[in-house]
Amino acid sequence: MTDRRIIVALDFPTEEIALDWIGRIDAGSCRLKVGKELFTAAGPRFVEQLMRRGFDVFLDLKFHDIPHTVAAACRAAASLGVWMVNVHALGGRRMMEAARDALAPFGQPPLLIAVTVLTSMAQEDLMEIGIAADPEEMVQRLARLAQSVGLDGVVCSAREAAMLRRQAGAGFCLVTPGIRPARAAADDQRRVMTPRQARMAGANYLVVGRPITQADDPLQALRDMSQAMENEVIE
Numbered sequence: 581m582t583d584r585r586i587i588v589a590l591d592f593p594t595e596e597i598a599l600d601w602i603g604r605i606d607a608g609s610c611r612l613k614v615g616k617e618l619f620t621a622a623g624p625r626f627v628e629q630l631m632r633r634g635f636d637v638f639l640d641l642k643f644h645d646i647p648h649t650v651a652a653a654c655r656a657a658a659s660l661g662v663w664m665v666n667v668h669a670l671g672g673r674r675m676m677e678a679a680r681d682a683l684a685p686f687g688q689p690p691l692l693i694a695v696t697v698l699t700s701m702a703q704e705d706l707m708e709i710g711i712a713a714d715p716e717e718m719v720q721r722l723a724r725l726a727q728s729v730g731l732d733g734v735v736c737s738a739r740e741a742a743m744l745r746r747q748a749g750a751g752f753c754l755v756t757p758g759i760r761p762a763r764a765a766a767d768d769q770r771r772v773m774t775p776r777q778a779r780m781a782g783a784n785y786l787v788v789g790r791p792i793t794q795a796d797d798p799l800q801a802l803r804d805m806s807q808a809m810e811n812e813v814i815e
């Protein structure tokens with residue numbers, strides 16, 4: 581048993597590679613995120629396998645479509661039995677309401693989370709698609725919209741977490757990628773935070789990929805990260 585506040589991003593190309601890796605950890609040690617690559621390659625039966633092994637699954641497919649289609653996709657995710665699912669807040673109020681309403685009849689629906697502004701997008705990218713607001717303003721605006729619709733939370737960079745925690749209050753779930761242990765390589769992430777910084781900023785769940793998936797001993801890496809959330813030394 582380590583820490584279920586950690587969601588490991590299963591960024592592997594095939595089911596075989598992913599299952600091989602999962603054999604090295606256990607279900608109590610973390611939750612798992614399945615994104616577009618692995619879901620497209622391995623599909624819902626693979627997700628079921630993960631759940632049969634006792635893992636909670638965050639299905640990270642970032643639904644963004646007309647309300648009817650997103651509602652149907654959310655229903656399919658809930659029927660599959662995943663723990664968390666997400667949509668793009670840019671799909672707007674009616675799309676998010678349809679997603680929320682589609683989950684309402686389920687006894688134990690997945691947590692419904694919104695993506696605000698992709699962290700890969702800078703001011704000039706927003707300008708180019710006709711959005712004049714700066715990225716931070718957009719994140720705040722979309723998080724407020726998601727919360728007003730009744731979504732459970734948002735995915736955000738750990739750097740936005742403190743601001744969103746102040747804005748949204750205690751009950752709103754903040755899921756933060758871009759986490760690196762104090763002395764680890766940043767890989768291609770530009771603005772990283774340590775596990776403890778993210779937690780102090782108000783993150784509920786940390787999404788971590790390579791620092792865990794590429795570790796020689798993933799279970800030990802999970803334990804270290806869990807420990808670091810409480811009392812890492814920040815140099």
Ligand code: C5P
Nearest residue numbers: 589591699757758769787788789790791
């Ligand atoms: O390996 P690493 O820890 O960078 O993986 C982070 C995971 O979180 C990846 O699956 C990545 O796609 C995802 N993610 C992210 N930044 C976002 C949203 C999702 O890194 N803003």
